[in-house]
Amino acid sequence: MEKKKICLCVGHGKNAWGRYDPGAVSKDQKYHEHRIAKKIAKYAADYLGCDLINHDGSLCLSERIKAVNAGSYDFAADIHLNAGGGTGTEVYYYHGSPTGKRAAEEICRSISETMGVKNRGAKVRLNSSGRDYFGFIRQTKPCAVLIETVFIDCESDLAKVKTEEGCKKCGIAIGKALEKALYTGAKK
Numbered sequence: 001m002e003k004k005k006i007c008l009c010v011g012h013g014k015n016a017w018g019r020y021d022p023g024a025v026s027k028d029q030k031y032h033e034h035r036i037a038k039k040i041a042k043y044a045a046d047y048l049g050c051d052l053i054n055h056d057g058s059l060c061l062s063e064r065i066k067a068v069n070a071g072s073y074d075f076a077a078d079i080h081l082n083a084g085g086g087t088g089t090e091v092y093y094y095h096g097s098p099t100g101k102r103a104a105e106e107i108c109r110s111i112s113e114t115m116g117v118k119n120r121g122a123k124v125r126l127n128s129s130g131r132d133y134f135g136f137i138r139q140t141k142p143c144a145v146l147i148e149t150v151f152i153d154c155e156s157d158l159a160k161v162k163t164e165e166g167c168k169k170c171g172i173a174i175g176k177a178l179e180k181a182l183y184t185g186a187k188k
């Protein structure tokens with residue numbers, strides 16, 4: 001089976017007006033979603049040997065989507081941290097995509113088991129017109145998922161990705177999950 005061409009993308013970094021977009025921040029304001037996501041994404045991309053988009057935080061969302069669509073990828077994953085008072089890991093996938101669902105389930109399982117956090121599962125989120133809610137999933141050509149690794153506003157979740165070692169563990173967990181879902185016997 002041919003290897004699928006994957007790209008990983010770091011969430012946030014720059015907003016539509018060209019300013020720094022930290023994404024969500026920890027309760028003490030010390031930790032920024034973008035900064036943690038970029039470390040995790042780097043370890044995952046190194047593990048897979050795949051392209052990494054927006055590691056320097058220089059692209060806003062529409063530019064990140066454009067970069068993904070210019071790359072003839074088979075699969076794209078956008079890496080984030082969650083916020084809003086929950087705990088654990090969840091992954092959104094393009095509705096109706098079996099490959100997206102399988103990858104999302106593998107990533108959830110891998111992060112949950114490796115990091116010791118709750119598995120909130122693979123999810124689909126649609127907007128009021130019945131299309132995928134997240135622009136990164138809706139507007140990208142390849143099959144796309146959006147990974148909400150852990151909650152930045154949950155102390156016990158944050159503790160697992162505060163350190164370089166924690167980011168490495170999480171990144172490799174994502175890499176291994178994608179390798180399993182996309183490189184071994186995966187069907188279109």
Ligand SMILES: [Zn+2]
Binds near residue numbers: 011012080081
């Ligand atoms: Zn985010």
